[in-house]
Amino acid sequence: MSSAYWEHFPHQADMGVRGVGPTREAAFVQAALAMTAIVTDPEKVAADISVAISCEAPDDEILLVDWLNALILEMASRHMLFSRFEVNLEGRNLHATAWGEAVDPERHQPVVEIKGATYTELKVGQRDHGEWLAQCVVDV
Amino acid sequence: MNPDKLKWVSDYQWRIEPFGKMRVPAVIYATEGLIREMDDKVYEQITNVATLPGLVEAAYAMPDAHWGYGFPIGGVAAFDADQGGVVSAGGVGFDISCGVRTLHTGLTADEIAPLKPRLADRLFAHIPAGVGSTGRVRLNAAEMDAMLRGGARWAVERGYGSEADLERIEEHGCMAGAEPGNVSEQAKRRQRDEIGTLGSGNHYLELQEIVEIYDDKAAERLRLQLGEVVVSIHCGSRGLGHQIGTEFLREMVIAAPSHGIELPDRELACAPINSALGQRYLGAMRAGINCALANREVITHLTREVFADLLPGTHLNLIYDVSHNTCKQETHTVAGQSRRLYVHRKGATRAFGPGHPALPAELRDIGQPVLIGGSMGTASYILVGTEAGTAQAFSSACHGAGRAMSRHQATRQWRGRALVDELASQGILIRSPSLRGVAEEAPGAYKDVSAVIEAADHAGLARKVAKLKPLVCIKG
Numbered sequence: 071m072s073s074a075y076w077e078h079f080p081h082q083a084d085m086g087v088r089g090v091g092p093t094r095e096a097a098f099v100q101a102a103l104a105m106t107a108i109v110t111d112p113e114k115v116a117a118d119i120s121v122a123i124s125c126e127a128p129d130d131e132i133l134l135v136d137w138l139n140a141l142i143l144e145m146a147s148r149h150m151l152f153s154r155f156e157v158n159l160e161g162r163n164l165h166a167t168a169w170g171e172a173v174d175p176e177r178h179q180p181v182v183e184i185k186g187a188t189y190t191e192l193k194v195g196q197r198d199h200g201e202w203l204a205q206c207v208v209d210v
Numbered sequence: 211m212n213p214d215k216l217k218w219v220s221d222y223q224w225r226i227e228p229f230g231k232m233r234v235p236a237v238i239y240a241t242e243g244l245i246r247e248m249d250d251k252v253y254e255q256i257t258n259v260a261t262l263p264g265l266v267e268a269a270y271a272m273p274d275a276h277w278g279y280g281f282p283i284g285g286v287a288a289f290d291a292d293q294g295g296v297v298s299a300g301g302v303g304f305d306i307s308c309g310v311r312t313l314h315t316g317l318t319a320d321e322i323a324p325l326k327p328r329l330a331d332r333l334f335a336h337i338p339a340g341v342g343s344t345g346r347v348r349l350n351a352a353e354m355d356a357m358l359r360g361g362a363r364w365a366v367e368r369g370y371g372s373e374a375d376l377e378r379i380e381e382h383g384c385m386a387g388a389e390p391g392n393v394s395e396q397a398k399r400r401q402r403d404e405i406g407t408l409g410s411g412n413h414y415l416e417l418q419e420i421v422e423i424y425d426d427k428a429a430e431r432l433r434l435q436l437g438e439v440v441v442s443i444h445c446g447s448r449g450l451g452h453q454i455g456t457e458f459l460r461e462m463v464i465a466a467p468s469h470g471i472e473l474p475d476r477e478l479a480c481a482p483i484n485s486a487l488g489q490r491y492l493g494a495m496r497a498g499i500n501c502a503l504a505n506r507e508v509i510t511h512l513t514r515e516v517f518a519d520l521l522p523g524t525h526l527n528l529i530y531d532v533s534h535n536t537c538k539q540e541t542h543t544v545a546g547q548s549r550r551l552y553v554h555r556k557g558a559t560r561a562f563g564p565g566h567p568a569l570p571a572e573l574r575d576i577g578q579p580v581l582i583g584g585s586m587g588t589a590s591y592i593l594v595g596t597e598a599g600t601a602q603a604f605s606s607a608c609h610g611a612g613r614a615m616s617r618h619q620a621t622r623q624w625r626g627r628a629l630v631d632e633l634a635s636q637g638i639l640i641r642s643p644s645l646r647g648v649a650e651e652a653p654g655a656y657k658d659v660s661a662v663i664e665a666a667d668h669a670g671l672a673r674k675v676a677k678l679k680p681l682v683c684i685k686g
Contacts, residue, residue, distance in 0.1 A: 082616060084617075143396055175342060181644045183341045209304045
């Protein structure tokens with residue numbers, strides 16, 4: 071089983087985020103990192119301040135969209151970027167902590183604001199060799 | 211898109227007859243060249259829209275149509291509430307009432323030339339743009355609700371903007387039927403300090419020179435003169451609109467089966483207009499429209515402050531303000547009958563023809579101004595609604611060029627610094643907090659807006675009046 075990683079995939083106007091990992095939790099963490107990477111290099115973001123996030127959804131896919139949208143709300147209303155995530159899933163209940171810091175335009179050189187996570191190209195599931203994938207397009 | 215999949219109606223109009231679950235046809239306004247450039251997703255999405263209940267006449271795609279969320283961007287669809295019609299959060303989009311306004315400066319490009327770098331620097335410093343930027347106005351709970359109810363009128367009453375502006379804004383600057391109580395606390399939290407901010411991505415403030423006039427009468431009425439500099443502002447309802455879109459999209463996805471709606475794509479999430487959820491969304495979405503109108507009005511005020519400081523005595527009069535992500539209740543004639551319909555325009559501009567009562571008296575005989583934004587190095591256009599357009603696509607026209615390549619491709623092809631230097635050598639000054647952002651928004655990453663304008667003009671959706679060339683661009 072491979073280790074966890076994230077990547078972007080193309081969309082004509084916006085950007086796709088994809089997280090892959092040995093567990094559903096790991097894939098959700100990687101998808102969140104991919105989202106930060108749309109805005110800035112996650113390595114430039116200090117994990118100083120923690121924010122607790124909880125959500126609940128009728129299925130895994132809506133849960134991924136809810137998770138990313140909860141992060142977008144915190145990023146926008148607190149003017150923060152996040153670089154470290156811990157996700158616990160119990161069925162369709164998500165309890166997570168995100169660590170980050172306030173946006174510093176000089177240091178982070180933020181590229182674009184994220185408007186929302188969408189249901190486009192939305193997939194959460196296990197691939198043939200057992201690794202979990204969590205992906206969707208985000209509107210920027 | 212392969213044009214062989216479509217039925218040719220004219221050189222500027224193509225049709226898809228109903229098949230499968232489509233209730234009405236789909237119509238695409240474009241040249242064969244634009245059709246060939248269009249993503250196949252436009253075909254899939256516009257035919258999906260045509261399956262929605264209560265859709266009247268046809269699902270329409272504008273010449274700049276491209277792959278959106280549920281609806282194509284550049285999509286128009288009108289629904290009849292009494293025939294089970296729906297309102298769709300996806301059909302309005304995340305950036306509710308995103309739009310463009312253009313202002314006169316009364317100055318020529320020659321007069322502005324020596325001050326261009328200072329104007330660029332001062333506008334960039336004075337108008338908050340980019341990720342994490344905050345506005346000058348902080349809204350408490352009562353002021354938030356007043357803003358969501360009052361739109362641009364709220365801004366004017368608070369000393370941002372002028373009374374004369376309101377006549378030149380759709381809905382006279384204030385969307386009726388807004389229900390701030392239907393907007394969540396989260397959405398309001400996102401907006402607390404975002405009024406008067408430009409945002410990021412394809413949003414901008416530009417100084418532009420009028421370089422061509424195509425219609426003397428309309429140009430005269432709009433007081434557009436060759437060589438004059440105008441200011442254009444492109445932005446929307448900021449975090450509040452995004453949050454309303456996010457929350458209602460989710461609720462409509464989950465509630466669709468209980469309303470007996472089968473969604474071919476979850477992004478088409480909708481609810482019957484005559485349902486509690488549909489009505490709640492309409493109230494929130496209209497509050498989102500007011501947020502966008504207030505935002506553009508406050509940015510206009512900030513722009514005027516910079517001009518007053520650097521060029522005392524300058525008056526920046528509003529030519530017009532259009533919104534291109536909305537659902538509005540309008541009266542249209544369908545098969546000889548006047549009907550009240552809920553018209554969704556997703557990445558499409560309202561283009562009422564001459565004589566429409568919603569137009570300001572002094573512009574009523576030329577039709578509604580249609581403001582089409584370009585991208586940094588490329589031209590923008592001013593058009594007006596036409597009589598012919600009244601009978602097509604519920605008086606709608608295109609809204610911009612649309613992307614030709616993804617952000618990833620753009621950053622592989624261009625470097626921000628080199629692009630800024632290259633545009634500067636062409637006399638176009640760019641100011642942006644992010645060089646990667648500039649690369650992602652490279653003019654070459656967008657389609658040729660001129661081809662889109664020609665198609666809209668020849669199809670009769672709107673008539674071109676003037677072409678604008680960018681001089682200064684403040685990018686979010």
